[in-house]
Amino acid sequence: MSTVTNQAVGKVTRTRGSRAWRPYLYHIIVGLLSLLMIYPILWMAASSLKPNSEIFTQAYTLIPSKLEWNNYVSGWKGIGGISFATYYKNSFIIVIFATIGSVLSSALVAYGFARIKFFGSAFWFGCVMMTLMLPHDVTIIPQYIMFAKLQWLSSFKPLIVPFFFGVPFFIFLIMQFIRTIPHELDEAAKMDGCSKYGIFFRIILPLIVPALVTATIFSFYWRWEDFFNAVLYLNKAQMYPVSLALKMFLDGESISNWGGMFAMATLSLVPVILVFLIFQKYIVEGISTSGLKG
Incomplete structure (x- = not known):
């Protein structure tokens, strides 16, 4: 035993x-x-502190033989007499206005689908969701022709104005969040004399802050890294955002400033990292709560 x-x-x-x-x-x-x-990312940050001659010849190591801080100085000076501060300013103009437009308009549309009953709501919501499956390549030429006829080319308008009409992914995200809010709150607000817009701004909007912050973070990331639309609609160097300005450090006919490019690419990650560190809890909360109720 x-x-x-x-x-x-x-x-x-x-x-x-x-x-x-x-x-x-x-x-x-x-x-x-x-x-x-x-x-x-570590390799890029390390390369931003290496001399141009060592970036690719000693790519196997992350430790520079000497710290080349001049890469940040030369990179910040920019190209063609245009400082990199100009490109940062252009990026923030595009990102801030496009993000404000996309989040607010998507919240308003999501509120309409989630709370207001109207004829054909299911059909129109299906149309909105179908646009999520529509490849971006299909809309490039029609959008370009439309913006050309509006004489919006070589301006920030094609990169900002369309987002004031809602983003399908944000509409779905915020609508799912609104559906978790009890309808009794709407009824109580109606008894107090609130209109539909009053209910939205006074009741719904304060309760969907996590979803709004989540949409804001995603919009910030997508607009900040947008390269294709910038190269398509902007043809003046002084209007380039950061994503497009980085390409100007590479010259096929002369010596490319690799060190300056990696230095500015490293600096371009600073806003992205700061936004993530400050609002990371809202990403999880917004996405997880939005999926509680279909």
Whole structure:
């Protein structure tokens, strides 16, 4: 009997010992995968401090032979007499106005679909969701022709104005969030004399802040990194955003300023990282809460 008991105790001890290692093994694996994912960013940041002659000849190491801080100085001076501060200003103009337009308009449309009953609402909501499956390549030529006839080319209007008419993904995200809010709040507001717009601005809008912040973060990221639309509609260097200005450091006919480009590319990540660090909790809260009720 004692032998069986000892064997059972030994088996339990071994099981507990193997389980005790699982959290450590999990964190080691996750840490290695995280390092693998952020390695390109680390390489870019390290290359921004290397001389041009070492960026590709010593690409295997992240430690520069000497710190070349002049890359940031030359990069900030920009190209063709245009400072990189101009490109930052252009990016913030596009990002801020496009984000405000897309979030507010999407919230208003989402409120209409979630709370207001009207004829054909299911059909129109289906049309909005179908645009999510529409490839962007299909709309490039019609949009370009439309903006050309409006004489909006070589201006910020094609990059800002369309987002004041709602973004399908944000409409769906915010609508799912609104559906989790009890209808009794709307009825109580109606009894107090609130109109539909009053209910939206006084009741709904303060309660959907996590979804609004989530949409704001996504919009900020998408507009900040947008390269294709900028190169399509902007043809003046003084109007370029950061995403397009980085390409100007590369010259196929002369020596490319790789160090300056990597330095400015590193600086271009600063707003993105700051936005994520400040609002990261809202991303999880907005997405998880929006999926509670279909």
